[in-house]
Amino acid sequence: MTKATQRALNKRWLAGAAGALLVLLLLEWVVRQSGAAGAAGAAAEVTHRGMSGRLGFYPLWTALAICVGIRLGRIVAFLFRRKESYYDE
Amino acid sequence: MSELISLYPIPPGWWLIGGAAVLCFLKGSWRQGVAIGLACMALLWGWFLPSDSSWIVSLNHLPWRSALGYDIVFMQISAPTRLFGVAFALLTVLGMIYAMTQRNRWEPVWALLYAGGALSVIYAGDLVTFFVYWEGMALASALLIFSSDQPRSGKAGMRYLLVHLLGGVILLSGICAHVWQMHSVLISPDPVLMEGNPLAYLRLLDTPAAVLMLIGLLINAGVPVLTSWMQDAYPEASFSGAVFLSGMTSKVAIFALLMFFSGADVLFGVGALMAVYGIVYGLGENDLRRLLCFSIISQMGLMVCVVGVGSPLAVNAVALYALVHILYKALLMMTAGAVLHSTGCRQLSRLGGLAQQMPWVAAAAWIGGLTLCALPLTAGYHAKNLLLAALQSAAQEGWYLLLLATSALGLIYVGFRFPWLVFMGNKRAGEVEVETAPPVSMHVAMGIAVALLVWIGVFPLSVYSLLPYALPELAHASAYWDMGHLVRQLQMLCVAAVLFYGWLPAMVPRAGILLEVDWLYRRLIPRVWWCLVMPAGRRLWQMESRLGQDIPRYLKTFFMPDRIDYQLEGQFNLDEKQTALRLAVRVDRKREWSIGGTLLVLLAILAVYLILFFWRRALGA
Numbered sequence: 001m002t003k004a005t006q007r008a009l010n011k012r013w014l015a016g017a018a019g020a021l022l023v024l025l026l027l028e029w030v031v032r033q034s035g036a037a038g039a040a041g042a043a044a045e046v047t048h049r050g051m052s053g054r055l056g057f058y059p060l061w062t063a064l065a066i067c068v069g070i071r072l073g074r075i076v077a078f079l080f081r082r083k084e085s086y087y088d089e
Numbered sequence: 090m091s092e093l094i095s096l097y098p099i100p101p102g103w104w105l106i107g108g109a110a111v112l113c114f115l116k117g118s119w120r121q122g123v124a125i126g127l128a129c130m131a132l133l134w135g136w137f138l139p140s141d142s143s144w145i146v147s148l149n150h151l152p153w154r155s156a157l158g159y160d161i162v163f164m165q166i167s168a169p170t171r172l173f174g175v176a177f178a179l180l181t182v183l184g185m186i187y188a189m190t191q192r193n194r195w196e197p198v199w200a201l202l203y204a205g206g207a208l209s210v211i212y213a214g215d216l217v218t219f220f221v222y223w224e225g226m227a228l229a230s231a232l233l234i235f236s237s238d239q240p241r242s243g244k245a246g247m248r249y250l251l252v253h254l255l256g257g258v259i260l261l262s263g264i265c266a267h268v269w270q271m272h273s274v275l276i277s278p279d280p281v282l283m284e285g286n287p288l289a290y291l292r293l294l295d296t297p298a299a300v301l302m303l304i305g306l307l308i309n310a311g312v313p314v315l316t317s318w319m320q321d322a323y324p325e326a327s328f329s330g331a332v333f334l335s336g337m338t339s340k341v342a343i344f345a346l347l348m349f350f351s352g353a354d355v356l357f358g359v360g361a362l363m364a365v366y367g368i369v370y371g372l373g374e375n376d377l378r379r380l381l382c383f384s385i386i387s388q389m390g391l392m393v394c395v396v397g398v399g400s401p402l403a404v405n406a407v408a409l410y411a412l413v414h415i416l417y418k419a420l421l422m423m424t425a426g427a428v429l430h431s432t433g434c435r436q437l438s439r440l441g442g443l444a445q446q447m448p449w450v451a452a453a454a455w456i457g458g459l460t461l462c463a464l465p466l467t468a469g470y471h472a473k474n475l476l477l478a479a480l481q482s483a484a485q486e487g488w489y490l491l492l493l494a495t496s497a498l499g500l501i502y503v504g505f506r507f508p509w510l511v512f513m514g515n516k517r518a519g520e521v522e523v524e525t526a527p528p529v530s531m532h533v534a535m536g537i538a539v540a541l542l543v544w545i546g547v548f549p550l551s552v553y554s555l556l557p558y559a560l561p562e563l564a565h566a567s568a569y570w571d572m573g574h575l576v577r578q579l580q581m582l583c584v585a586a587v588l589f590y591g592w593l594p595a596m597v598p599r600a601g602i603l604l605e606v607d608w609l610y611r612r613l614i615p616r617v618w619w620c621l622v623m624p625a626g627r628r629l630w631q632m633e634s635r636l637g638q639d640i641p642r643y644l645k646t647f648f649m650p651d652r653i654d655y656q657l658e659g660q661f662n663l664d665e666k667q668t669a670l671r672l673a674v675r676v677d678r679k680r681e682w683s684i685g686g687t688l689l690v691l692l693a694i695l696a697v698y699l700i701l702f703f704w705r706r707a708l709g710a
Contacts, residue, residue, distance in 0.1 A: 010590075017587040024580045031572050058577050062584040065494035066501055070592070073372025073502075080604040081373065087602075087611055 021059060028058075094134060098142040100164045101135040101174060102208030102222070105181065109201040116194070124197045125185045131208060132178035140166055143214065159274045162214025167278040168557035169408040173211045173344050175555060176412040177204060179541070180336045180419055187423050187534035188329035196236045200333045202229035207337040211344050215274040216264045223260070223341070227253035227309075230338055233330045234322050242325040248607070249322035252308065260305025266298035267291075280351040281401055281558075292353040292399070303350060309342035310393060311386050312359060313366040317607035319385060320370075324378035324435065328426035331378060335422040336415040339385060343392050343411055352399020357488050360394025363387065364495040370605070371502045375598040377425050377435045377511065381418065384461070384503040388414050391492055395476050398483040401558035406472075406479040408557050413460070413472040413545065420457035420538040421507065424450050427527040427535075428511060434521045437510045438600050444512040446523040451512035453535040460542050462504035462585070463496070463578055468545035470578060471569050500585035506596050509589075 108127035112120055144164040181204040188197065206226030213219040231253070234246035267288075268274055277286035291299040304315070311319040323334050350356060367387025374380040392407050392414075427450045428443065429435055444451035460469035473496065480489045545552055549569040562568055589596065 013590060014587065017583055017590070021580065021583045021587065024576055024583060027572075027576050028580065031576055058580045059584045061494070062497040062581045063588060065497045066585060066588050069368055069494070069498040070372060070501075070595070072369045076369050077373030077599070077603060081599065081601045082604055083601050086604075 025059065094137050095139050095142065098138065098144050098164060100144075100209050100212040101131040101138070101178060102205040102210075102212065104131045104134060105201045105205030105208065109198045109205065112198045112201060120194065120197055121185070121189045121191075124201060125182065125189075127201065128178065128181040128185045128204070131204075132175065132182055135171070135174040135178050135208070138166065138171075140171075142166055145214070159215065159217070159268075161218060162275065163218055164212045165214030165276075165278055166212070167214075167276070167348060168280060169344060169347055169404060170211050170278075172408040172412055172552075172555045172557065173340065174208060176340070176415045177208050177211070177337060180204070180333065180415050183419055183423075183534045183538055184329065184332045186537070187332055187426070187531055189530035190528045191327065191329045193236050193238070193327065196233065196327060196330060199229050199233040199236055200330070203233055203333055203337060205229075207341050210341050214276055214278075216268070216276065217274055219276065219345075220257075220261060220264055223309075223345075224257050226338065226341065227257060230334060233333065234326050237325055237327040237330055239325045239327065245322045245325040248611070249318050252318040256305050256308030259301055259308070263298050263301030263303075263305055266296070266301060270296065270298055276348060280348045281399060281404060288349050291349050292351065294353060294355060303353070303355075306342050306345050306349070307359065309338055310346065310363075310389055311339050311342075312363060312393075313386065313606060314362070315606075317605040320379045320382035320605070321607055323382050324376055328430045331426060332419050332422045335381070335385060335418045339389055340411050340415055343389065343396070343407065346393065346396045347404060347407060351396055351404060353397055356393050356397030357485060360390045360392070360397065361488060361491050361495075363390030363393060364492060365390070368495055368498045368502055370603055372498075373598055373603055375437050375600055376602070377428065377437055377440070377507075378422070380437070380503065380507060381421055381425060384421075384499070385414075385418060387495060387499060388418070388461075390495070391473075391476055394488055394492060395479050398479055398485070400479065400483065401560060402475075402482060402563075403479040405556045405558055405560065405563065406475040409552065410472040410476050412552070412555075413468040413542070416538055416542055417457045417460040417469060420453055420535060420542070421461075421503075423531065423535050423538065424454040424457065424508075424511075427531050430531070431523045431525055431527055432521045433524065436600065437598055439521050440511045441521075442513070443521075443523065447512070447527060449532050450527055450535065451508065453539055454508040454512060456539050456542065458504040458508045460546075462500045462582060464582060465575055465578060466543065466546045468542045468549075470546060470574075471549040474569070474574050474578075475563075497581050497585060500582060501589050501596075505586065505589045509593075510597060 104127055108123065112124060115123055142164065143162065143166070146161045146163060181200075184200060184204075185197065188200070191197070203226060206222045206229055209222040210219055210226060213222060227250070231246050231250040234242055234249055236242075237246075264274075271287050271290075273287040275287055277288060279286070283289045290296070291302060294300060294303065308315050308318075319339065323331050326334055346356070364387050367383045367385070367390060371380055371383035371387065374383055388410075392410055395403050395407050395410075425435075427447065428440065431447065432440070432443070434440060456467070460467040463469040463473040477489060477493065477496075480492065550564070550566060553564060556563065
């Protein structure tokens with residue numbers, strides 16, 4: 001696989017994921033408008049709090065959580081990483 | 090079969106424990122075949138066991154009842170027992186199929202003992218039986234680690250054993266305190282029940298018994314502050330041994346937490362700590378199997394947190410998640426074991442691009458990873474939704490959001506990262522090659538696990554009958570499928586995939602290990618021991634040896650001056666430095682203390698003891 005092909009694939013991948021995200025955001029808006037999520041009957045009332053709850057914008061929260069988590073992971077790795085033979089010395 | 094089982098309601102684990110003894114005398118393919126047959130037997134036995142089965146051995150008629158005083162309940166079926174039992178038996182079947190090419194003849198024996206212990210713990214109806222199997226399970230799992238061919242397995246197994254023995258002692262102390270306080274060893278079959286449950290007070294954590302028992306259980310659950318045994322020992326097991334280990338010890342601890350501490354508020358914080366700790370460490374981990382161990386800790390954190398809710402819905406959610414977690418973690422461990430078996434390498438920084446040589450293993454790893462990501466149409470989707478719903482139903486919004494965030498991170502650090510770094514992309518540095526292809530038995534075991542995960546994902550109602558509590562609101566498909574959950578989960582997956590791909594270069598960990606709490610007993614304490622304690626000990630030993638020479642002589646001169654001829658070596662010189670340590674004069678012994686004299690003294694002591702004993706008894710009468 002050439003570098004040009006790789007780059008094209010990367011662009012397609014990112015474009016596809018971004019497009020899917022947009023579709024899902026649109027779907028969320030539709031679900032919220034129609035109230036379909038909360039109207040699935042008594043059964044859904046018990047297990048379902050997600051979309052009709054207070055928290056929304058899951059993509060945003062997810063991105064924030066991932067950024068914070070990765071930063072924390074890097075700090076821990078920076079502080080506590082040692083060479084593999086550390087305990088064998 | 091149900092009639093036969095109802096006639097002899099023995100715990101399913103006994104098939105495995107008894108079978109382990111038989112396995113010692115078998116060789117070759119017979120050993121593997123019998124092991125698989127026994128695991129299937131335990132699965133069927135647990136499946137067909139009637140819900141009201143019990144086996145109580147009454148000790149009331151024995152003359153020493155006042156000493157023992159409690160009935161032993163070898164078997165009872167508690168609310169979550171059936172689901173956990175099916176999960177453990179399934180794991181045993183999968184592990185035995187996966188380990189068919191294992192050449193170590195003792196590993197199947199220890200694995201069967203381990204699985205038998207785990208299965209027997211969850212069927213135990215009293216604390217004595219529970220503890221005996223609990224410790225037996227710890228010992229068998231340590232032997233499983235010892236039997237590994239990995240170079241560091243011996244030391245890791247010893248550390249594992251010591252930590253678990255410590256946990257066992259703490260748990261036993263708690264059980265003794267509980268029995269002393271409540272005069273009961275019974276375990277209530279309904280963990281949510283408050284009235285008539287002798288263990289209900291434990292969740293308040295206001296007694297030493299409750300605190301000690303909780304610490305003992307949390308050590309087995311792998312709570313990071315208490316211990317790091319899981320990521321220390323599991324990666325050192327053999328390629329097949331880790332499959333058994335990944336699903337039993339920690340899940341038995343979850344079962345025990347459900348039975349004893351369902352509804353304890355402290356578990357919210359403990360679970361959140363585990364979830365965050367596992368993820369933060371997992372992000373920087375380079376070892377393939379240590380990464381999966383951190384994932385276990387993180388997912389265990391979700392379950393521990395929901396145990397704190399204490400409602401029937403929460404018990405159902407934790408039990409279902411435990412089943413699904415056992416299956417997909419076993420699947421991931423199997424893929425990691427296949428990579429280790431084929432390449433001999435565990436470092437993520439050296440692996441990559443193996444999908445071409447191991448396409449089926451790569452597919453299994455992706456399905457395992459996406460199940461962890463709670464992708465719709467996999468079992469993880471329903472299990473995680475139920476878990477989060479149980480937490481939210483208890484109005485624990487803060488913990489809910491934290492665990493939602495850790496779930497989002499889990500998508501990246503294991504769900505995508507593990508299969509991508511191992512099987513996709515280009516080979517890193519070209520260091521690792523596939524030397525031997527994974528055998529068919531490995532593919533079969535992974536295929537069964539994949540089929541089960543997808544089956545539960547597509548037909549979630551198929552496990553409804555196994556749930557601990559029959560909640561009518563969970564008996565409909567709409568409880569598992571709703572548009573809101575579906576959209577939320579797909580959004581999270583999309584964002585995680587985009588971010589993962591964008592930060593792909595940063596996802597490759599650097600070589601090395603991450604220090605943890607076990608640094609205290611692996612590095613700090615040995616250093617303090619050799620640099621401070623031992624030199625001080627040598628100094629004290631020198632002093633003590635002088636005292637050791639002098640004290641007996643001093644005693645002899647005190648008690649038997651007439652039997653020893655001693656000669657003074659001149660006057661005491663109190664100005665000398667070491668004179669202060671000398672308690673006796675230096676003498677030349679001429680006669681030893683005879684055997685007859687020793688016997689006489691011993692008889693005198695015993696006579697005094699007997700007189701005191703009968704005197705006390707007479708006063709009591």
